Amino acid sequence: MKVTFLGTGTSQGVPVIGCECDVCRSLDYRDKRLRVSVHLEVEGKSLIIDSGPDFRQQVLRERIKRVDALLFTHEHKDHTAGMDDIRAFNFMQRIDMPVYADERVLRQLQQEFSYIFTNATYPGVPRVELHPISNQPFEVQGIQVTPIQVMHHKIPVFGFRVGDFTYITDANFISEEEKEKVRGSKVVVVNALRREPHISHFSLSEALALLEDLAPQQAYLTHISHLLGLHREIETELPPHIRLAFDGLTLSL
Template sequence: MKITLLGTGTSQGVPVIGCTCEVCRSVDYRDRRLRVSVHLQVDGKSIIIDSGPDFRQQVLRERIKTLDALVFTHEHKDHTAGLDDIRAYNFTQHKDMPLYGEERVLEQLKREFSYIFSDYKYPGIPQVKLHPITDEPFKVEGVPFIPIRVMHYKLPVLGYRIGDFTYITDANFISEPEKEKVRGSKVIVLDALRHEPHISHFSLKEAVALLEELQPEQAYLTHISHLMGLHREVELQLPDFIRLGYDGLQIEV
């Protein structure tokens, strides 16, 4: 499996509009973070988890020429707003785009992208096929996914385990039974917003503690805000097996 972190930033991205902090002024490419998303190349399939507002920019940067499916963690705009740009794949691949998400999430997509689902199909709109999922394991175009139920404050969100890789973003609580689904993963990508506690995201300290409990071979942090600090400085504070993720980072599992 080849994993590419398409975006590792929080909902505002980094730099933040109007901010002049040292992180937002940094010239280190690792401090420039688009909205969070990940690309998987596994078993001959190309799958993206979440299509945020930067979706077009991300797939162009990584030259992702084919896309077999989109999988959603939850319905927030920073994870769904780029859905319209799948039109290019519809055109080149001559087929509908499979969308996988909980029923609640798919219903939200129907409201926010109502023109996609209207009775009258305007020429050129995205063509999609909806696949409702639950907490039960499922397959994305033949690739097995294990959902990991986490909480984003009071909103239920799904992380996913695909083989030896687990991806969890937008979370600040994982129950013990759900942790058992993650144990044994060789690589974990987990959200860590900032140093200070937050109502709906793990802080750096909380994320590190969870990863030390789960003990993957390697872990990367994502959904990072400008309040985390400079990439090069924060890296020095982390255990050897944990690194900050950055946009464009590629991982082999």
């Protein structure tokens, strides 16, 4: 499996519009964070988790030529706003794009992208094939995917485990039952918004405590805001097996 972080930033991205903090003015490429998304290449298939507002830019940067399915963690705009740009893959692959998400999320997509689902569509609109999922393992193009239900304040969000890789974003609570689905993963990715507590995201210390409990061989932090601090400085504070993810980082499992 090859994993590519398409984006590792929070809903505003980094730098934040109009901000003059050290992180937003940083020249370090690792401090430039597009909205959060990840690309998985596994068993010859190409899967993307979340297509936020920066989706087109991310796909072009990584030269992704094929997408076999799109999975959504939840319905917030920083995770869904770029779905329109799957049109290019419709055209190149001559398929309706398989989209996997919770029923609630699929309803929101049908509302946000109503022009896709009307009876009188016009030429060139995205073509999608909706696949509702629940908190049970499912297959995507023959790939086994295990959903991990976490809470984003009061909103249920799905993380996903594929083989030895688990990806969790937009969470501030994971039940013991759901943690059991993660245990044994060699690589775990979890959100760490900032140092201070937040109503709907893990703080840095909360993310580190969770990872200590889950004990993966390697872990990465994502969904990072400018409030966390400079990449080069935060990295010095982390245990050797835990790193900050950054846009364009690739892993091989």
